[in-house]
Amino acid sequence: MSLLGDRQQLAYIAGQAADARVNVELETEGMTLNIGPQHPATHGTLRIIARLDGEQVVWAEPSCGYMHRGYEKLTEVRTYPQITALVNRIDWLGSFANEVPFILAAEKLMGVEAPLRAQHIRTILFELSRIANVSLFLGDLGVQLGAITPVFFAFRDREYVLNLIEGATGGRFHPNFDRIGGLKDDLPAGFIAETHSVMKKLRTFCDQMDTLLFGNEIFQARTRGIGIIPKDVALQYGMSGANLRASGVDWDLRRDQSLPMAWDKADWKVWTHPDGDSFARCWVRLQEVRESTLIVDQLLDTIPSGPIMAKVPKIIKVPEGEAWVSTENPLGEMGYYVVSQGDLGPFRVKIRSASFNNISITPWLLKGVYVPDIITILASLYFILGDIDR
Amino acid sequence: MNQLKEEVFPLSLTTDAPRDERRETELTRILDVLGSTVINSLVKNDDMFIRVGAPDWRTTAETLKSLGYTYFCFISAIDWMPSPFGRGEDDPTEPAPVRKTEIIQGYTGGDTRFQVLARLTQPHTSLGINIKADVADDNLSVDSWVTVFAGANWHERETWEMFGIKFNGHPDLRNMYLPTDFEGHPLRKDFPLLARLVKPWPGIVDVEPLPGGDEEEVEAS
Numbered sequence: 001m002s003l004l005g006d007r008q009q010l011a012y013i014a015g016q017a018a019d020a021r022v023n024v025e026l027e028t029e030g031m032t033l034n035i036g037p038q039h040p041a042t043h044g045t046l047r048i049i050a051r052l053d054g055e056q057v058v059w060a061e062p063s064c065g066y067m068h069r070g071y072e073k074l075t076e077v078r079t080y081p082q083i084t085a086l087v088n089r090i091d092w093l094g095s096f097a098n099e100v101p102f103i104l105a106a107e108k109l110m111g112v113e114a115p116l117r118a119q120h121i122r123t124i125l126f127e128l129s130r131i132a133n134v135s136l137f138l139g140d141l142g143v144q145l146g147a148i149t150p151v152f153f154a155f156r157d158r159e160y161v162l163n164l165i166e167g168a169t170g171g172r173f174h175p176n177f178d179r180i181g182g183l184k185d186d187l188p189a190g191f192i193a194e195t196h197s198v199m200k201k202l203r204t205f206c207d208q209m210d211t212l213l214f215g216n217e218i219f220q221a222r223t224r225g226i227g228i229i230p231k232d233v234a235l236q237y238g239m240s241g242a243n244l245r246a247s248g249v250d251w252d253l254r255r256d257q258s259l260p261m262a263w264d265k266a267d268w269k270v271w272t273h274p275d276g277d278s279f280a281r282c283w284v285r286l287q288e289v290r291e292s293t294l295i296v297d298q299l300l301d302t303i304p305s306g307p308i309m310a311k312v313p314k315i316i317k318v319p320e321g322e323a324w325v326s327t328e329n330p331l332g333e334m335g336y337y338v339v340s341q342g343d344l345g346p347f348r349v350k351i352r353s354a355s356f357n358n359i360s361i362t363p364w365l366l367k368g369v370y371v372p373d374i375i376t377i378l379a380s381l382y383f384i385l386g387d388i389d390r
Numbered sequence: 391m392n393q394l395k396e397e398v399f400p401l402s403l404t405t406d407a408p409r410d411e412r413r414e415t416e417l418t419r420i421l422d423v424l425g426s427t428v429i430n431s432l433v434k435n436d437d438m439f440i441r442v443g444a445p446d447w448r449t450t451a452e453t454l455k456s457l458g459y460t461y462f463c464f465i466s467a468i469d470w471m472p473s474p475f476g477r478g479e480d481d482p483t484e485p486a487p488v489r490k491t492e493i494i495q496g497y498t499g500g501d502t503r504f505q506v507l508a509r510l511t512q513p514h515t516s517l518g519i520n521i522k523a524d525v526a527d528d529n530l531s532v533d534s535w536v537t538v539f540a541g542a543n544w545h546e547r548e549t550w551e552m553f554g555i556k557f558n559g560h561p562d563l564r565n566m567y568l569p570t571d572f573e574g575h576p577l578r579k580d581f582p583l584l585a586r587l588v589k590p591w592p593g594i595v596d597v598e599p600l601p602g603g604d605e606e607e608v609e610a611s
Contacts, residue, residue, distance in 0.1 A: 064567060068567040076583075077583055109435070232460070233540070235460045235462070236462060236541055237539075237541035240461075249513055253516065256515075321434070321496070321497070322439070322497045323435045324435075324437055337464075337507070337509070339468060339496055348469070350464065350466045357462075357544075361541070
């Protein structure tokens with residue numbers, strides 16, 4: 001062996017040793033990263049504790065309870081009409097939609113059904129709150145990926161919808177408008193024409209989001225193939241709404257369940273996506289806003305005439321029994337299991353909120369993802385803290 | 391008040407509701423498979439209810455999952471004891487009212503104060519089933535569903551902290567919402583709602599019947 005060869009070999013060995021030494025010195029010990037409770041991606045105060053190895057998440061666990069208000073306990077000391085004011089605050093971006101399943105459950109126990117006109121207006125307001133809720137999601141999604149513009153569009157256009165809700169119910173965020181047996185009031189004059197023009201604006205907004213966000217290369221790079229949830233896992237965790245449909249499950253409670261509501265009077269489509277990644281979840285939501293505007297447009301033209309309240313007593317006592325009603329809320333399946341013992345208020349109410357199940361998948365989903373993807377995955381799962389903690 | 395209730399609900403669906411054949415057929419199919427583990431079953435209010443024994447709690451979930459009930463909806467519990475505090479609307483200057491203490495379980499009956507309650511759904515038909523099981527007072531525990539439905543994890547943690555029902559085999563049974571050192575189980579009926587105890591309920595006026603108004607309403611109808 002020549003001297004040069006020896007030297008080369010020695011240099012090689014020395015180089016290897018130096019690398020090894022550097023690796024030992026820089027050995028990445030696990031690091032714990034705390035996200036929240038005050039992070040914009042959390043829509044409230046959710047804290048996520050992530051254990052990292054370098055840039056990868058080894059273990060992540062959301063810590064809930066910063067907003068637990070104990071609604072299930074509070075319902076036991078309220079009368080039925082008072083509870084709608086409480087449940088409004090569960091998912092505060094789509095408040096009216098929270099009232100509907102509870103009222104339907106109480107009506108089912110009483111054997112009362114709202115008049116057709118009330119059912120129609122309920123459905124319209126339900127879809128308006130979905131539009132207000134999900135359009136904010138679309139704007140917020142941009143912010144979490146570093147795009148500032150979409151959120152301005154979203155807040156601007158959501159304002160039109162909130163104005164409509166305020167015009168009809170008197171409350172921008174918490175309508176408290178649904179009553180057992182019907183609605184508090186009829187629609188105001190000029191509502192139909194105004195709503196038609198706003199729906200047109202919202203469809204333009206969806207088109208803008210489509211090009212601005214979904215056609216954006218950076219957005220696609222950061223969401224496609226990230227946070228994939230297979231169909232069977234999604235079902236096991238009880239994920240619902242757009243999150244489930246993005247995993248390829250063609251299931252929408254508005255279409256597949258017969259409730260005294262007016263969804264079956266309109267012609268619309270349930271969108272699904274086969275991929276199950278962050279992009280699919282966002283995309284399905286965008287299509288849902290479009291479909292909702294179409295539902296509202298169709299229902300506005302076919303509102304039947306008639307009363308808006310069924311005949312119910314002034315003091316509402318619900319007969320003994322148990323009933324479960326769930327609807328397809330903006331965030332997913334929201335249901336109430338109401339147990340009545342013939343009193344002024346319920347004996348027990350189990351509130352099944354969508355976000356609680358949707359977010360319970362995060363320990364499984366965040367395992368092995370990179371730090372920047374945590375935020376996009378959380379954003380695409382779309383949860384509202386009030387809906388997790390109740 | 392009782393008279394009012396009778397007057398206004400002659401149309402209640404409890405007696406002459408049309409038979410729900412779709413769900414009855416489905417329930418027969420389920421009962422065939424579950425066999426003698428089901429203590430009681432019922433089809434009512436567009437829903438199916440079954441009650442199983444606490445030892446069969448987990449196997450019921452496995453069987454239903456194999457029958458197509460793959461969508462996990464929720465797990466919770468019901469405390470059937472009437473609240474000793476009523477609705478927290480007592481006037482503190484008056485002597486405490488006598489309340490009923492008899493435990494009356496709801497649909498599908500029961501023998502114990504606590505029942506666990508869960509719901510599973512068949513996604514392609516949207517048929518759901520409510521499953522209940524009695525939990526003995528001296529042994530407040532049932533088997534965990536985590537191995538069957540991973541989503542049961544958080545629901546069982548919540549049920550544990552709110553009712554104090556243990557889930558055997560749960561990997562991480564700690565508090566979901568409350569601080570670790572919190573004492574008591576808030577959704578039990580004997581856990582007082584403190585806000586209603588420290589300050590008398592001011593809204594008592596609202597729930598009193600209006601003088602004269604309602605009787606006229608009933609007569610008119």
